[in-house]
Amino acid sequence: MLDIHTADDPWVLGDRARIVQILSNLIGNAAKFTPAAGRISVRTEATPASTEVRVSDNGPGIPPHHLHKVFDLFFQGEQDTARSQGGLGLGLSLVQQLVVLHGGEVSAFSKGIHGEGSEFVIRLPAAAAPAPAPAADKGADAFAGKRVLVVDDNRDAAETMAMLLDALGYVPSMAYDGLAGVEAIKAEAPDLVLLDIGLPGISGIDVARKIRAEMANPPPLIAITGYGQESDREASLQAGFYDHMVKPVDIDKLVVLLDRLLGNPPIHGCIT
Numbered sequence: 001m002l003d004i005h006t007a008d009d010p011w012v013l014g015d016r017a018r019i020v021q022i023l024s025n026l027i028g029n030a031a032k033f034t035p036a037a038g039r040i041s042v043r044t045e046a047t048p049a050s051t052e053v054r055v056s057d058n059g060p061g062i063p064p065h066h067l068h069k070v071f072d073l074f075f076q077g078e079q080d081t082a083r084s085q086g087g088l089g090l091g092l093s094l095v096q097q098l099v100v101l102h103g104g105e106v107s108a109f110s111k112g113i114h115g116e117g118s119e120f121v122i123r124l125p126a127a128a129a130p131a132p133a134p135a136a137d138k139g140a141d142a143f144a145g146k147r148v149l150v151v152d153d154n155r156d157a158a159e160t161m162a163m164l165l166d167a168l169g170y171v172p173s174m175a176y177d178g179l180a181g182v183e184a185i186k187a188e189a190p191d192l193v194l195l196d197i198g199l200p201g202i203s204g205i206d207v208a209r210k211i212r213a214e215m216a217n218p219p220p221l222i223a224i225t226g227y228g229q230e231s232d233r234e235a236s237l238q239a240g241f242y243d244h245m246v247k248p249v250d251i252d253k254l255v256v257l258l259d260r261l262l263g264n265p266p267i268h269g270c271i272t
Contacts, residue, residue: 002027003041010046013127014102018167022098023053025091026120030057034117050104050126056119062110070108071096072248092120094164097251099124101167146262147171149190151181151207152224153199157247161194161224168255170262178202182210190219191262197225197236208239220261224249 012019023042030040034057045052062070071092092108099106103125110118148170152158155176162172175184178201185193185207197204204223211218220242225232228246236244243257 001039003039005042006044009129010044010051011127011129012051012102012124014124018098018102019124021163021167022095022122023055025095026055026122029092029120030055030059030118033057034059038117046126048126050123053122053124054119055121057117058115059117060114061112061116062108062118063112064110067108067110071106091160091163093248093251094160094167095120095122097164097255098167145171146192147173147188147190148258148262149173149175149181149184149188149193149219150224151175151178151184151193151199151204152196153177154196164251165258168258170258178204178207181207185211185219186215192258193219193221194224195221195241197223197227197232205235205239208236208241212240222257 027040027042034040039058041054041056043054045054096106099122104123106120106122108118108120110116146169148165150158150161150165150172151174152161153176155174158174158176162174165172173184173188173190175181178199180201181193181195181199181204182202184190195204195207199207202210204225208221211221218240221240223236223241223244224247225236225244226247233244242261245254245257
């Protein structure tokens with residue numbers, strides 16, 4: 001059962017599609033871990049400074065020692081019977097990033113007790129009811145259509161990264177092994193590639209070498225990998241990678257890097 005209670009006409013400053021995406025991810029995450037006869041509650045409260053949205057459930061909850069990790073990209077919780085559908089929702093890292101981009105904050109609460117569930121609270125800056133919509137910001141169009149290819153054999157991780165890229169205003173695509181990555185780079189000519197190193201078929205290092213040897217103007221490659229030794233970093237840089245990032249990825253650093261290489265359209269607008 002989904003119980004929704006909203007305050008009277010709260011307005012926040014943000015992008016309508018991304019706010020919907022935030023709420024969809026939180027409600028979807030709650031539904032994933034709530035039994036069929038369970039309850040999910042969505043409540044909003046408005047103050048002069050912010051609008052608060054609480055999404056809670058009565059599922060198995062989250063172990064307290066995992067609460068500080070639930071927003072990490074690629075983090076998955078312990079695989080037990082209660083969470084046989086998979087680990088903690090990978091979309092939670094996207095939720096956090098979108099909330100932060102809107103100038104807000106998100107928190108997770110749970111005692112880890114079966115039946116008492118979890119609660120996620122987001123706070124977004126309040127805004128006055130808007131005047132008629134202004135003309136579109138032409139500056140945002142300067143970055144439209146920037147394409148980023150994600151190559152990762154972990155499909156959940158690839159899809160989550162693609163969701164983040166889409167939320168940031170880029171056009172993502174995905175490939176799931178080394179050879180498919182090479183083909184996609186040649187066929188799609190992406191503006192940038194986020195490339196895992198430990199891939200089936202051929203490694204990300206081999207992908208980088210093939211691309212450099214077979215393309216006149218290869219796109220920038222950023223390693224997104226679990227290999228974090230100094231020798232791993234040196235190997236990727238020697239193979240032609242622009243940068244080397246270790247999982248779980250620091251989203252703030254990734255956003256800065258993408259902005260430096262591609263540019264990033266701003267989030268703007270008011271929604272209710």
